[in-house]
Amino acid sequence: MEQSNAPLSSPEETAVLESLFQQAAEGMVLIGPDYTVRKYNPSFAQQYVAPQQEILGAKIDTIFPDWEPV
Numbered sequence: 001m002e003q004s005n006a007p008l009s010s011p012e013e014t015a016v017l018e019s020l021f022q023q024a025a026e027g028m029v030l031i032g033p034d035y036t037v038r039k040y041n042p043s044f045a046q047q048y049v050a051p052q053q054e055i056l057g058a059k060i061d062t063i064f065p066d067w068e069p070v
Contacts, residue, residue: 035060
């Protein structure tokens with residue numbers, strides 16, 4: 001296997017991944033090591049959270065009270 005010195009992610013790849021994340025039919029959320037929401041897609045907001053609830057920066061267990069780290 002050849003090694004490449006290419007960057008891990010080009011701007012084009014980043015744009016494609018962001019588009020996939022934003023347009024996914026399934027709700028997706030990224031949480032940080034402190035269990036706060038760092039990023040979420042529109043499907044997540046529609047499926048799991050009331051419109052008036054703040055999502056970004058919220059602890060994941062405030063959105064899913066039964067959630068426990070694995």
